Amino acid sequence: MACIFLFIFCTWQLERYEEAHETLLLGLQVDPFCHLLQACLQDLERITAGSAKRAKYWKPQRTDDFECTLCLKLLYEPVTTPCGHSFCRTCLLQSMDHGNKCPMCRTVLFISARTYPISVTLNNIIQKNFPEEYAERKSEQESLTYLGVDLMPLFVMDVVLPCQKLSLNIFEPRYRLMVRRIMEGNHRMGMVGIDSSTGSIADYACEVEISECEPLPDGRFYLEVEGRRRFHILRSWDQDGYRVAEVEWVQDIQPSRGTQxxxxxxxxxxxxxxxxxxxxxxxxxxxxxxxxxxxxxxxxxxxxxxxxxxxxxxxxxxxxxxxxxxxxxxxxxxxxxxxxxxxx
Ligand SMILES: [Zn+2]
Ligand SMILES: [Zn+2]
CATH class of the missing domain: 1.10.4060 (LON domain-like fold)
Structure with missing residues (x-):
């Protein structure tokens, strides 16, 4: 960190503000909470504010430094681990479903990725400098959480009927990811059994609503669910290890009113x-x-x-x-x- 400060000092003195600025951003990636770096950044912004060359100074290059090493995309809602590595929050959570080591340096992480805070400064820097790419990342994430009305993530386990209540213990990494996404969305998923005559997932299944979701310290979830609507699976595909289906709802044929x-x-x-x-x-x-x-x-x-x-x-x-x-x-x-x- 001392080298970073020395470099910033030299470039600043030489009025090479662009280099000083980029080094500051790099320093903040390593330590997003460093008050000195944050103060330097504010001072530098003040000095160059109003300058005709401002746009040139404030456009850091879109380098690999702003990329998540897990998804190889622009960092989205970045978290910085105690060992100084930054990843998208969802990517780190997904990695920690398989073990509690930093995916970069294998340091054992004694953190709960679920409650670990987003690096606000780094997130702001990325959002401010790469607004279009950031918006793209945001809509990409939201499309995984808020599926269309006729799309349903599937939990393949057993045949469930409307009104049926049951408790589930979610421990498989793929389903932990699915439950996290569902809990950020509408709290609903499809429960489907295996059709014994074909050996593959059944054509008909039931939507269940998660009425209670208790995240356990080791990353598992305890759920209480209740069956709601029935649906017919039109097609299904793999999404990060679990199935997602396009469905049509099963509607009862209603007898006409006023008839026998x-x-x-x-x-x-x-x-x-x-x-x-x-x-x-x-x-x-x-x-x-x-x-x-x-x-x-x-x-x-x-x-x-x-x-x-x-x-x-x-x-x-x-x-x-x-x-x-x-x-x-x-x-x-x-x-x-x-x-x-x-x-x-
Ligand atoms: Zn990522
Ligand atoms: Zn690390």
Whole structure:
């Protein structure tokens, strides 16, 4: 660092402001929080402000020094590790999913990349000097976080139905990355199972909403999710190790209002609701006298939706049964609620 100060001093004295400026920027990359370097930069800006040659002085060359060594692109939201290396925040997080060493010098990092602060000064310098490239990097990052309405990141594990609640432990590096992106976006992902008849991911799956997300100190996530809408996968591709799919939503065929069909459907839903309520009463009673613990089922039975929405109610009800994955998969593609209610 002493050499940097000496060089800055010499170039400054010789009025070679451009060189002094670039050296200052380099120094700030090594130590973004150095007050002396920040003060020097401000003084230099003051001296050259208003000068006709200002534009020339303040346009640092777009060199590799502003590049992330992991993605080989302009640094975006840079973080500087204690060993003095700068990376895009997301790139460092991704690297730390595989180990806690600096990707450049292999120094063991005792930091939590998730909460580690962005180097504000370096970020400002990059943003100010390379505004177009920075904007490009920003939209590139946002396109990974905010997918279109018909695009869905996929967690390949099991067949999930609407209204189903479950807890997940996310430990695989590719899914940690996916969850970080989802949590910056709309908190939703698709859960898809493997179709036993084809051995590949099923065509039908369910969107789940992450209602709780607890990041653990070692980088894993504990999630609580609940099934929402069903969808059909039109095509899917790989995105940084996980699957992303273009989907179409499965819409129930609604019987026309005022017809016998809708009356029949609502009647069917009401009688199913009565049956469900009497089952819950009996299960609670059994749990109370300790005959049999139905804790999980009772938990699932909480928040019973009204029978006036037969589609939602039918899926809530079906979750009380212990269906096999192949049976659940079949239900995902049904478009007539009466078929669900007529299941044994
Ligand atoms: Zn990067
Ligand atoms: Zn390092």
């Amino acid at each position: 069909e809708i009356d029949d459907l609502q009647q069917l839903a009401r009688s199913a609701a009565d049956l469900a309520q009497s089952w819950i009463r009996r299960a609670r009673e059994a749990a109370r006298i300790g005959r049999r613990s139905r804790h999980l089922e009772l938990l699932q039975a909480e928040g019973m939706p009204g029978a006036q929405d037969p589609e939602r109610f039918s899926f809530w009800l079906i979750n009380l049964l212990n269906l096999r994955p192949a049976e659940r998969l079949e239900l995902l593609s049904l478009r007539d609620t009466r078929e669900v209610h007529s299941l044994p």
